[in-house]
Amino acid sequence: MITPYDHNALWLKAKLFLHKAMEDEEVRPFDERALWAALALELLAKSALAxxxxxxxxxxxxxxxxxxxxxxxxxxxxxxxxxxAKAVFSRCEKAFKPFNKREAEKIAWARNEYLHSASAEFTRIPESAWWPRFWAQAVVLISACDKEIEDLVGYSRTDLVRGYLEQNKKNLEHRAEMLIERARQRRAQYEAGTLQQRVANEWQPGRVLTAGLGHSEPVDCPACGAMGYLEGEDVSGVDTEYQQIAEDDYDVIVTLTVDASYFSCEHCGLVLDDYSLLEPAGLEDTFYTPGDASDVAGYEGEYGND
Structure with missing residues (x-):
């Protein structure tokens, strides 16, 4: 009997569902193929975790x-x-970068809407745009399972998937470029006094745009060159250095490596709220920030026995 949490069994079931999802349009309409793909995504995520x-x-x-x-x-x-699924995707985002739980949840929500409502349409996103977004998440999970694309879909369909991945990369580059150019234009209009009142009501220089995540680092804004802030919550590395300050006393200098997931600039209003946009915008996906001794595993500080 196959155990329900066996990662190989979950992988094979995802593979079966993807076979149905990638059949020709003459065999299955897009809505039905997208449904099978959405089910396969959750199975891939569970397989990677299990x-x-x-x-x-x-x-x-x-x-x-x-x-x-x-x-x-x-x-x-x-x-x-x-x-x-929500918990599965959240755990995958933390464990398998650059998996994006929000993108995965959108796919799951569309699946639930399609299954449990009267709607006969899986999504309003065109098929040509939906598959690149789907495969951008699925390929991360494939790698987390220590597999290759061809292991999941077969050699005959591998080029098709790689084409979707390349298209998604270009879509992200275009979106990052669009947001940067819009921020530059907005700042220029503000300085020229031609900024529309509606836009001015939504943004003014100096308005706080940060997300309030656990860690932040000032960096140059890719749109205007002013100081913006990279932010992140997840710490992916802890580096410690011990400096002797007395014969039997040491200072612990801690540096955290943080996975960036958000950028904002008050000067021009640029906001990049998805870490998949950071690299196309020319920003690093990690940054370094000071920590303290409590960030070091096993550190207990002074015992207070003096």
């Missing part, structure tokens, strides 16, 4: 049954329940 540990997809319950099943301590007729 490959690391089945505990990552086990639903927490009061008596710990799911956790015990995932650990192989309970068998028989015990039923295993996995966490919902």
């Amino acid at each position: 490959r690391q540990s089945p505990l990552l997809i086990a639903t927490p319950d009061t008596d710990g049954t799911n956790v015990l099943i995932a650990l192989g301590l309970i068998g028989g007729t015990a039923r295993f329940e996995s966490v919902p």
Whole structure:
């Protein structure tokens, strides 16, 4: 019997669904193919997490049954329940960069709307634009499973997927360029006194645009050159240096490596609220910021026994 949290079984099921999703339009309409693809995306995400540990997809319950099943301590007729798609995508975003949970959730929401409402349309996004966005997320999960594109879709369809990925890259570059040019134009209109009142009501120089994430770093704005801020929540690295300040006393200097996910500039109003836009805009996807001793694993500070 195949266990419900087996990552290989989840991968094979995703592969089966993708086969249905990539059939010719004459066989299945786009709405139906998109539905199969959306189901496959969640299975890929679960497979990637379960490959690391089945505990990552086990639903927490009061008596710990799911956790015990995932650990192989309970068998028989015990039923295993996995966490919902929202939790799966959130965990994948943290574990497998640059997976984007918001993009994945949009796909899942469209799937739910299609299944549970009276709507006969999966999405209003044109098929030509939908597939590049889908594959941008799926390819991250394929890599997290230590697989290649051809392992999932076969050699005959690999070039098609790579074409979608290249198109998505160009779409991101165009969007970043558009946002930068709009910010430059907005600043120029403000300085010339020709900024429309409607726009002026939404943005004025100096208005706080930061997201309030846990860490930030000042950097040059790619639109106007003024000081903007990269922000991020997730710390991907901790570097420590010990400096002796007395015979038996040391200072701990901690530097955190933070994954950037947001940029804003008060001077021109540029906001990049998706880390997939940072690189096309010429910004780094990580930055360094000072930490403290509490960020070092195992550090307990002074015991206070003097």
